[in-house]
Amino acid sequence: MDLSKLIGTALLGITLSLLFKKDKPEISMFIGLITGVGIFLASLHKLSFIIDSVVSLSNKININTLYLSTIIKVVGISYLIEFAIQICKDAGEGAIASKLEFAGKVMILTMSFPIMLSILETIINIIP
Structure with missing residues (x-):
């Protein structure tokens, strides 16, 4: 997921959360939680490239x-x-x-x- 999709997801989550905050605060908190977990999981996908690169480099220099x-x-x-x-x-x-x-x-x-x-x-x- 690229940066614009992450930002869009965050803005959508914020908007939905604010809509529900006054009348249904528990739903607002749940929306925030789901949005945060979604962004976190999307970010984890990018970390695999970094880990693979570091492992490859460490194999080359015998760490x-x-x-x-x-x-x-x-x-x-x-x-x-x-x-x-x-x-x-x-x-x-x-x-x-x-x-x-x-x-x-x-x-x-x-x-x-x-x-x-x-x-x-x-x-x-x-x-x-």
């Missing part, structure tokens, strides 16, 4: 695929968590959003910890 897959997963988690946080905020649930943000940070730290250990081991081995 350990464990590190590369971890980095891709961390970026994916950060995007998904941010999307979920925004949904919570749109629904008026700021408290849940802040807890979700904390959980996302913990997950990212946990996933990236082996890479940090590897970097520290490399530094220790370099220093006499």
Whole structure:
């Protein structure tokens, strides 16, 4: 989906949401949620090209695929968590959003910890 279709989808979602907001706020929120999920899923399609390109490049320069897959997963988690946080905020649930943000940070730290250990081991081995 190209940029103009994404913008059109967003404007349509906003318009429909505003039409229902006064009389049926639950439908308005549902329209916003569906619009956001649709835009998110359309954007995911574009990410596959980037991931394939990075994997191809890493194979050419012999980077350990464990590190590369971890980095891709961390970026994916950060995007998904941010999307979920925004949904919570749109629904008026700021408290849940802040807890979700904390959980996302913990997950990212946990996933990236082996890479940090590897970097520290490399530094220790370099220093006499």
